[in-house]
Amino acid sequence: MKxxxxxxxxxxRTTAGAMAMEAACSAAGLPGxxxxxxxxxxxxxxxxxxxxxxxxxxxxxxxIKKRLDVDGIYAIxx
Amino acid sequence: xxxxxxxxxxxxxxxxVAQAVLEALSSYGNCGRGGHQGALSAxxxxxxxxxxxxxxxxxxxxxxxxxxQNSTQALNIxxxxxxxxxxxxxxxxxxxxxxxxxxxxxxxxxxxxxxVPADSRGRLDYCGFERLLRPETKAIVCTHASNLTGxxxxxxxxxxxxxxxxxxxxxxxxxxxxxxxIDLAAMGIDVVCFTGHKSLMxxxxxxxxxxxxxxxxxxxxxGGTGVQSxxxxxxxxxxxxxxxxxxxxxxxxxxxxxLDFLSETGIARIHAHEDALARRFYKAVRDLPGVTVYGxxxxxxxxxxxxxxxxxxxxxxxxxxxxxxFGIATRPGAHCAPRLHRxxxxxxxxxxxxxWSYFNTEEETAAAAEAVRVxxxxxxxx
Numbered sequence: 001m002k003x004x005x006x007x008x009x010x011x012x013r014t015t016a017g018a019m020a021m022e023a024a025c026s027a028a029g030l031p032g033x034x035x036x037x038x039x040x041x042x043x044x045x046x047x048x049x050x051x052x053x054x055x056x057x058x059x060x061x062x063x064i065k066k067r068l069d070v071d072g073i074y075a076i077x078x
Numbered sequence: 079x080x081x082x083x084x085x086x087x088x089x090x091x092x093x094x095v096a097q098a099v100l101e102a103l104s105s106y107g108n109c110g111r112g113g114h115q116g117a118l119s120a121x122x123x124x125x126x127x128x129x130x131x132x133x134x135x136x137x138x139x140x141x142x143x144x145x146x147q148n149s150t151q152a153l154n155i156x157x158x159x160x161x162x163x164x165x166x167x168x169x170x171x172x173x174x175x176x177x178x179x180x181x182x183x184x185x186x187x188x189x190x191x192x193x194v195p196a197d198s199r200g201r202l203d204y205c206g207f208e209r210l211l212r213p214e215t216k217a218i219v220c221t222h223a224s225n226l227t228g229x230x231x232x233x234x235x236x237x238x239x240x241x242x243x244x245x246x247x248x249x250x251x252x253x254x255x256x257x258x259x260i261d262l263a264a265m266g267i268d269v270v271c272f273t274g275h276k277s278l279m280x281x282x283x284x285x286x287x288x289x290x291x292x293x294x295x296x297x298x299x300x301g302g303t304g305v306q307s308x309x310x311x312x313x314x315x316x317x318x319x320x321x322x323x324x325x326x327x328x329x330x331x332x333x334x335x336x337l338d339f340l341s342e343t344g345i346a347r348i349h350a351h352e353d354a355l356a357r358r359f360y361k362a363v364r365d366l367p368g369v370t371v372y373g374x375x376x377x378x379x380x381x382x383x384x385x386x387x388x389x390x391x392x393x394x395x396x397x398x399x400x401x402x403x404f405g406i407a408t409r410p411g412a413h414c415a416p417r418l419h420r421x422x423x424x425x426x427x428x429x430x431x432x433x434w435s436y437f438n439t440e441e442e443t444a445a446a447a448e449a450v451r452v453x454x455x456x457x458x459x460x
Contacts, residue, residue: 014318015110015304016141019125036113046305047113047121069141069315 008056009074010049010063011037017069018047024066031055041074050078080406080442085225085253085383085433087275087282089407092339095332099281102331109327110304120327127330128317130337134345135251135270136261137288144320145330148285149252150176151298152271155320156248156287157181157219159295160269163188165216168207168245171196171421172224172231175414177250181219190214196421200227201374207239217246222254226415226422226431227373228356228383230258237266252276253381256340257349262288269293277348277435278340280333283326289316297322343436352382352434355443359432360384362447366454372422372429382434386450389457393428396453400430404449408432 012018022034032051041048051059053075063070081089102123107116109124128143137143146152157180161167169181171193185191194206207218218240223230233249240247248269251260255270256277262270267290274284289295300312301322313319340348357375364371368389373380388396397410411428412419419425432446 013305013313013315014141015121016125016128016317017315019121020141022122023125023129034113034118045111045307047110 004077006053007050007076007078008032008053008059009038009041009076009078010051010059011041011071011074012046012048013069013071015047017071018049020066021049021063021068021070024062024068025049025059028062030058030062032059038076038078040076041072080404080445082432082434082438082442082446083407083409084435084438085228085276085381085431086409088277088279088435088437090435090437091279091281091332092336094335094339095280098335099328099332102328106327106331109325111324123331123334124325124327127334127337130334130341131272131286131288134260134337134340135255135272135288136263136265137270138263138291142289142291142316143286144289144317145284145286145325146320147283147326148275149250149271149273152273152285152287153177153219153248153250154180155295155298156269156271157184158298159320160246160248160293161189161217164214166190166192166212166214168192168194168210168215168218170194170202170220170231171417172200172202172221172226172229173219173415173417174221174225174250174252175416176252177219177221178417193417194220196418198421198423199374200224200229200372200418200422202229202231204232204235207236211243215243215245217248219248219250221250221252222258222260223381223383224373224415224418225253225383226413226418226429227385228253228381228433229373229377230254230380233260233267234265241266253383257345257352257381258379259345262290274329274333274336278333278336279435280336281329284329284333287320295320299323348436349382351436352438353380355434355438355440356380356382356384356432358440359443359447362444363450366451368454368457369450372424383431384433385429385431387424387427387429388450388454390427391457393430396430399453400446400449404445406446406449
């Protein structure tokens with residue numbers, strides 16, 4: 001298994017919300033990628049955006065600016 | 079075959095459409111089901127398609143573009159999800175059964191439904207909206223253009239009327255999305271229902287609704303969404319709220335490619351080409367002895383449709399002659415537009431509809447006009 005590190009994780013209420021996040025991050029050149037939502041965040045399914053913890057501030061600015069449909073924001077070890 | 083049945087479906091698609099569907103069929107997983115590349119490829123393509131539709135139809139948010147199989151499904155979702163048995167609804171005589179039947183079913187459940195009348199030439203009496211207004215009127219449901227005559231409705235005017243009176247405005251854009259300008263936000267429209275396989279030039283099995291923000295639509299179907307799986311209720315957020323089950327990702331990939339073509343070509347250019355061909359045909363056949371053309375060609379803006387009859391001959395017979403002798407595909411009969419056929423007095427005879435796409439040519443149009451001339455002359459000669 002891969003080495004676990006701290007990640008900044010953003011969850012969404014819809015798949016469209018996750019895709020909007022990916023598109024916005026890609027356009028802005030921000031780091032991260034979509035992964036299946038880990039059980040430590042929420043049971044169920046869906047996609048979340050996982051990024052290095054140091055990107056938290058710029059990502060939160062992007063979420064507000066683009067009115068992205070975010071469900072929750074977490075700092076977890078993945 | 080000269081294909082002039084584009085109001086039913088555009089047969090010729092931009093080549094990139096088939097290529098996109100083929101690539102999707104061999105690479106896509108299921109959108110929103112897993113985080114692997116196949117699932118993400120499908121999800122990305124579908125999201126991009128939402129963005130392109132939102133841009134085309136003036137929908138402020140890509141996540142307020144909800145996909146369905148076609149316009150009919152979209153209209154059922156809008157009518158059933160926004161209206162109830164105590165409401166009054168205003169519609170028009172121009173409507174297709176995709177609007178009429180959901181409204182008739184609503185009426186049978188207790189709602190009141192009135193129709194703005196069309197005259198014997200198929201023209202809408204706009205004063206009818208004011209005349210039919212009641213305190214309990216909740217919505218206007220109407221088409222952007224008649225699928226029978228091609229006559230367009232002034233939707234900006236209807237939208238203003240709806241706003242002035244606090245009414246919902248549900249627009250059936252089946253015949254116009256991709257060929258006439260539509261701006262949900264600017265035109266005061268609450269819901270635009272569209273299909274992907276006509277003027278948008280995408281595959282059959284694609285369509286949807288564009289919604290203004292803040293609209294609460296009860297879901298028509300509920301089920302798997304790939305998110306919020308432990309919630310007993312369908313998620314409340316759009317587009318998931320209206321999209322239970324697997325989407326037609328392969329078809330939407332094709333629609334996305336078609337939207338690229340529309341964007342690169344420009345819908346004004348597309349409409350100018352189609353409109354010129356339709357009007358050229360109209361001018362060639364309108365004065366032929368025995369030929370009756372329906373619709374208002376004095377209107378500056380209309381969908382590229384010309385519908386006619388020859389004498390009192392059965393429209394099915396004329397359409398069959400056109401196909402068998404001249405290799406020209408048209409649509410006879412009632413066109414799922416019973417109220418307008420009644421207004422035109424063509425309930426028994428039906429009518430023969432010719433409809434153009436961007437891929438039709440002047441030569442095809444001239445050949446169709448010549449075929450009508452031959453058939454009209456033969457009809458006169460008995």
